[in-house]
Amino acid sequence: MEMTAAPASPRIALGPLTYYWPRGRTLDFYSRALSWPVDIVYLGETVCSRRHELRLADWIDLAGRFADAGKEAVLSTYELIENDADLRIMRQVVENGRFRVEANDMGAVRLLSGRVPFVSGPFLNVYNASTLELLAECGAMRWVAPVELSGAGLRDVLSATTANIETELFAFGRLPLAVSARCFTARYHNLSKDHCEYRCIEDPEGLALTTQDGEPFLVLNGVQTQSARVQNLLPFLPEALAMGVNVLRLSPQPERMEEAVEAFAAAVRGDLDAVEASRRLASAMPAAPCDGYWHGRAGMEHVGSGT
Amino acid sequence: MRLVCPAGTPPSLKAAVDHGADDVYLGFRGATNARNFAGLNFDDRTIAEGIAYAHRKGARVLVALNTFPQPGTAQRWEADVDRAAALGADAIIVADAGLLRYASRAHPQLRLHLSVQGSATNHEAINFYHERFGIARAVLPRVLALEQVERVIGRTPVEIEVFGFGSLSIMVEGRCALSSYATGESPNTHGGCSPAKAIRWQETKEALESRLGGVLIDRFAPGENPGYPTLCRGRFEVNGDLYYPFEEPTSLNTLELLPKLQAMGAAAVKIEGRQRSPRYVETVTRVWRAALDECAAQPQRYRVRPAWQEALAEVSEGRQCTLGAYHRPWK
Numbered sequence: 110m111e112m113t114a115a116p117a118s119p120r121i122a123l124g125p126l127t128y129y130w131p132r133g134r135t136l137d138f139y140s141r142a143l144s145w146p147v148d149i150v151y152l153g154e155t156v157c158s159r160r161h162e163l164r165l166a167d168w169i170d171l172a173g174r175f176a177d178a179g180k181e182a183v184l185s186t187y188e189l190i191e192n193d194a195d196l197r198i199m200r201q202v203v204e205n206g207r208f209r210v211e212a213n214d215m216g217a218v219r220l221l222s223g224r225v226p227f228v229s230g231p232f233l234n235v236y237n238a239s240t241l242e243l244l245a246e247c248g249a250m251r252w253v254a255p256v257e258l259s260g261a262g263l264r265d266v267l268s269a270t271t272a273n274i275e276t277e278l279f280a281f282g283r284l285p286l287a288v289s290a291r292c293f294t295a296r297y298h299n300l301s302k303d304h305c306e307y308r309c310i311e312d313p314e315g316l317a318l319t320t321q322d323g324e325p326f327l328v329l330n331g332v333q334t335q336s337a338r339v340q341n342l343l344p345f346l347p348e349a350l351a352m353g354v355n356v357l358r359l360s361p362q363p364e365r366m367e368e369a370v371e372a373f374a375a376a377v378r379g380d381l382d383a384v385e386a387s388r389r390l391a392s393a394m395p396a397a398p399c400d401g402y403w404h405g406r407a408g409m410e411h412v413g414s415g416t
Numbered sequence: 417m418r419l420v421c422p423a424g425t426p427p428s429l430k431a432a433v434d435h436g437a438d439d440v441y442l443g444f445r446g447a448t449n450a451r452n453f454a455g456l457n458f459d460d461r462t463i464a465e466g467i468a469y470a471h472r473k474g475a476r477v478l479v480a481l482n483t484f485p486q487p488g489t490a491q492r493w494e495a496d497v498d499r500a501a502a503l504g505a506d507a508i509i510v511a512d513a514g515l516l517r518y519a520s521r522a523h524p525q526l527r528l529h530l531s532v533q534g535s536a537t538n539h540e541a542i543n544f545y546h547e548r549f550g551i552a553r554a555v556l557p558r559v560l561a562l563e564q565v566e567r568v569i570g571r572t573p574v575e576i577e578v579f580g581f582g583s584l585s586i587m588v589e590g591r592c593a594l595s596s597y598a599t600g601e602s603p604n605t606h607g608g609c610s611p612a613k614a615i616r617w618q619e620t621k622e623a624l625e626s627r628l629g630g631v632l633i634d635r636f637a638p639g640e641n642p643g644y645p646t647l648c649r650g651r652f653e654v655n656g657d658l659y660y661p662f663e664e665p666t667s668l669n670t671l672e673l674l675p676k677l678q679a680m681g682a683a684a685v686k687i688e689g690r691q692r693s694p695r696y697v698e699t700v701t702r703v704w705r706a707a708l709d710e711c712a713a714q715p716q717r718y719r720v721r722p723a724w725q726e727a728l729a730e731v732s733e734g735r736q737c738t739l740g741a742y743h744r745p746w747k
Contacts, residue, residue, distance in 0.1 A: 190538045216540030236484040239514030257593050265487030287592040290559030318652045320632040407629050408597035
């Protein structure tokens with residue numbers, strides 16, 4: 110497949126679930142997602158290996174259901190691998206034998222290299238064409254750009270690269286900003302990580318962190334830290350398509366996810382223009398929007414459509 | 417274990433070499449290294465002089481090129497690899513996979529270290545870089561427990577360098593965009609966290625406020641020691657509870673772990689702080705040299721001397737804030 114400059118219709122991807130929900134809620138979410146207009150679904154626990162409401166076998170089972178529904182199912186690996194148990198699960202994901210894998214760590218890349226095509230996840234720090242080409246040579250058929258990379262930066266990478274690879278953009282959701290060995294949810298509850306009581310299950314969209322003058326700033330999601338604001342790149346869809354973006358990643362949120370998906374799908378189908386679809390999306394936003402990274406500015410800034 | 421010490425300036429390099437560093441690491445001016453601060457870092461002349469000085473005294477110089485080549489300016493990183501090689505650096509410390517490949521092809525004799533910014537926390541990741549680019553050493557992110565470090569060491573032919581002392585990174589290195597979220601600049605993209613130009617100090621009636629990119633990071637009552645407004649050291653509220661959600665302003669100090677690190681085969685121990693003064697470098701290098709020598713000579717009898725701890729406490733950043741009711745135990 111040759112990369113072409115002509116904008117093609119992008120596909121919509123449901124990113125991996127970053128939060129820890131009770132099993133019933135998770136299964137219900139994905140049962141509903143089966144009928145949503147998404148083309149690709151990333152499945153699996155990526156944030157914390159202590160989370161266990163769904164085991165790998167459950168995720169594989171879900172992947173099968175999405176595949177049967179005609180969608181591309183991808184199993185995602187951990188963002189951070191610390192111990193043998195993490196390594197074992199990562200290896201099982203990599204060697205699942207049926208579904209494509211999103212590698213979120215170079216260890217996973219090593220195990221996938223030269224064996225099966227894989228997705229290079231957003232945590233692999235691909236900021237330039239040279240590194241993108243390396244990953245493509247290792248077998249990456251798609252890459253998810255780091256959230257920090259600006260629209261202009263992405264265009265530069267895509268125009269400089271000779272790699273034959275699909276490009277996925279983190280288009281909607283709270284931004285995954287950092288990962289730590291320390292669990293900030295456990296810390297909030299005065300618990301150690303090893304005895305965390307799985308308290309993050311109480312917060313379906315993480316723990317809101319505000320500044321001392323009352324501004325929502327970040328969200329604590331176990332070992333992961335997210336933005337309080339919700340990135341929305343829908344207004345810049347035409348620009349993104351023109352530079353060669355193939356896939357739009359929407360990150361799961363507990364409420365009104367279907368509305369968010371529908372707004373993107375309407376824009377992709379051409380039923381609504383990107384700005385109008387973005388207005389429709391407003392009601393599905395759990396917090397104020399941001400798009401600063403796209404503009405090469407502070408990620409929390411909101412430039413908007415400019416219209 | 418080799419002692420790896422920081423040098424932000426030529427006087428710091430001299431202090432490190434004179435007081436027993438085996439390796440000194442430094443960077444070029446600009447965004448190709450992760451301490452891209454005004455007044456820090458080296459040009460060709462000062463690096464050449466520094467390398468000559470270090471080599472005369474038996475120390476090695478490692479050049480940090482440990483940020484991620486950015487779109488449009490990626491050639492600058494490759495040019496700095498060429499500079500480091502031409503100047504006779506003993507090794508370069510690199511985070512970006514594409515840049516490692518460039519270096520391994522353009523300068524096959526140049527020793528490559530994987531930077532902590534490369535986020536390699538497991539042997540599979542480290543061995544990826546070893547097989548592809550022949551890295552000789554990897555610096556482990558400051559996230560692993562001791563037994564995890566030991567497992568990594570046992571499963572890779574690559575030398576493992578661990579952090580021993582200095583500012584404590586709470587997020588996995590190379591995996592933190594908090595700074596760019598608030599300011600547009602991060603270690604990955606611009607070689608600095610919480611950049612000085614984005615900081616505002618504001619005196620109010622009750623407190624001194626620090627802001628980063630407009631975000632209120634902390635308020636200091638009179639008498640409190642105002643720390644540098646690094647995002648993960650800020651005081652924020654969660655459900656109305658005001659505390660340090662990420663980390664109190666404390667430093668990492670692993671002096672007491674030295675016998676264990678030595679026994680498990682760690683190749684090198686790193687001192688953080690290229691942004692610190694020559695006095696800091698001198699003090700920390702001196703203490704750690706003495707500790708490493710005692711540990712190597714008599715690991716069974718090794719113990720941390722109070723005088724070492726006192727000397728280190730004196731140069732620890734003036735951020736030993738009271739923890740008080742905000743203290744939340746960590747493991």
